[in-house]
Amino acid sequence: MNTQKRKFRILIFLWIPLLLTGCLISCNRGEKSVLSQQVNIEEKVVVKNVTLPVFGNLVEVRTTGMNFILPEEIPSGWTTFRYSNESLLTHFMLVDKLPVADGKQITYADFGNIPPIFRDAMDLINKGKEAEGFAEFSRLPSWFPEIIFTGGVGLVSPGETAQTTIYLDPGTYVVECYVKTEGIFHTMTEQVIVKESSLKQTAPTATMNLSISRVGGIEILTEAEAGLQTIAVHFEDQEPHEHFLGHDVHLVKLGKDTNLDKLNSWMTWTTPEGLNTPAPVKFLGGAQDMPSGKTGYITVDLKPGDYAWIAEVPDPESKNMLKQFTVSGR
Ligand SMILES: [Cu+2]
Numbered sequence: 001m002n003t004q005k006r007k008f009r010i011l012i013f014l015w016i017p018l019l020l021t022g023c024l025i026s027c028n029r030g031e032k033s034v035l036s037q038q039v040n041i042e043e044k045v046v047v048k049n050v051t052l053p054v055f056g057n058l059v060e061v062r063t064t065g066m067n068f069i070l071p072e073e074i075p076s077g078w079t080t081f082r083y084s085n086e087s088l089l090t091h092f093m094l095v096d097k098l099p100v101a102d103g104k105q106i107t108y109a110d111f112g113n114i115p116p117i118f119r120d121a122m123d124l125i126n127k128g129k130e131a132e133g134f135a136e137f138s139r140l141p142s143w144f145p146e147i148i149f150t151g152g153v154g155l156v157s158p159g160e161t162a163q164t165t166i167y168l169d170p171g172t173y174v175v176e177c178y179v180k181t182e183g184i185f186h187t188m189t190e191q192v193i194v195k196e197s198s199l200k201q202t203a204p205t206a207t208m209n210l211s212i213s214r215v216g217g218i219e220i221l222t223e224a225e226a227g228l229q230t231i232a233v234h235f236e237d238q239e240p241h242e243h244f245l246g247h248d249v250h251l252v253k254l255g256k257d258t259n260l261d262k263l264n265s266w267m268t269w270t271t272p273e274g275l276n277t278p279a280p281v282k283f284l285g286g287a288q289d290m291p292s293g294k295t296g297y298i299t300v301d302l303k304p305g306d307y308a309w310i311a312e313v314p315d316p317e318s319k320n321m322l323k324q325f326t327v328s329g330r
Contacts, residue, residue: 052228052299054080055165055204057197061153061175063087068175068190075197078204080165080299083153083285090279091177091186092250093153094288098172099146105172106143108191151296154250154286155179155279155312162251162285165204165230165297170196178269180276204297206232210309212247213237217320218309224302224327231298233287243270247311247321250286251298254306254324264322268314275312304329 056078061070064086083093098106151166152175177188207229209221213236238246252263263281268274286309287296304327311321 052082052163052301053230054082055230055297055299056080056167056201057199058082060084061093063091063177063188066186066188068093068177068188070175070190070192072191073193073195074168075199076168076170076194077197077199077201078165079168080163081153082161082163083156084161085156085158088158089179089181089186089277090155090157090283091179091188092155092286092288093175093177095150095152095166095168095192096174096176097148097150097169098174099143099148100171101141101143101146107172108174108189148291149246149289151290151294152288154248154288154298155283156285157279157282160282160284163299164285164287165299166290167294168194170194178275179279180269180274183272183276204230204232204299206230206297208232209234210249211236212249212311212321214239214247214319218249218311218323220309220323220325224307224325226302226304226327226329228301229299231300233290233296233298235290235292235294235296238290238292241313241319243268243314245269245312246289247313247319248287248289249298250310250312251284251300252308252310253282253284254308255282260308260317260322260324263308263310264315264317267310267312267316269312270314302327 057075058080059070059074059082061068061081061083063069063084066087081093081095085091098108100106150168150173151164153162153164156162171194173192173194175188175190175192178185180186207222208224208231210231211219211221211234213219216236233249240246252258258281265271266274266276266280284300285298287298290296306324306326308325309321309323310316311319313319313321316322
């Protein structure tokens with residue numbers, strides 16, 4: 001199952017360029033689309049100026065359109081990603097570690113050999129020939145299952161800045177987002193090289209704890225309090241769900257008009273409406289998919305109000321992965 005899961009992750013960010021190309025062509029026929037607006041960086045939004053504590057190395061990441069702006073190389077160890085979404089759409093940043101296969105580092109460029117396989121597979125799947133389509137994945141290189149989803153920043157609404165700390169080993173990584181707009185996955189991938197570092201680093205100190213697992217769902221282990229919080233998200237296990245992906249945790253600010261049923265169904269990328277912008281709620285970051293036993297740390301200044309933790313899985317409520325909570329005023 002892990003192999004299938006990873007293959008679908010790869011499918012997502014390989015399939016995107018083909019679909020995006022098709023959309024950009026078709027967009028010319030209609031009114032100005034959100035996608036075309038996104039390539040215009042003049043239309044970026046102003047993000048809130050936040051000051052949050054940093055654990056380990058600070059890596060600032062910006063999105064101004066369908067892009068990630070971040071350093072090409074960063075040091076290994078504890079790494080705090082501060083992600084500012086200056087675009088008009090909701091995004092996330094998931095960090096994938098590329099494997100070394102037969103003594104050779106797999107690079108972003110290596111993916112260039114793969115698109116024909118995915119194109120063939122998707123052609124079949126789109127025609128309803130799922131079995132034949134999935135059979136195409138047997139042509140994929142043996143290193144695919146070795147990609148490690150290392151965590152990252154959860155869904156972030158336009159104008160928001162979110163921060164998540166994870167531990168990075170040296171290696172070659174890809175940062176990706178596969179939120180959809182007009183039914184098309186975002187084409188957002190960048191390579192990041194993590195260099196061996198001997199810098200002394202500070203491990204995060206948590207003020208709150210959450211856990212997530214298939215058995216227990218999302219479990220809030222510490223009552224939320226207003227103010228600056230560093231929230232440890234413990235991944236007790238990690239197995240793919242029906243959408244071929246693992247679980248993660250996203251922070252949602254609830255409003256009076258929030259429709260939780262709509263939010264619940266929005267978290268499934270395999271449906272036409274799922275993960276398609278505009279998002280039905282305000283997202284404030286989170287902890288992306290990590291291996292079993294790993295912990296990601298979300299740092300956020302919690303204001304009094306109503307919130308929810310939710311996973312990007314099909315029907316998270318049924319999996320105990322939609323948890324509301326309230327932060328009371330002080
Ligand atoms: Cu995106």
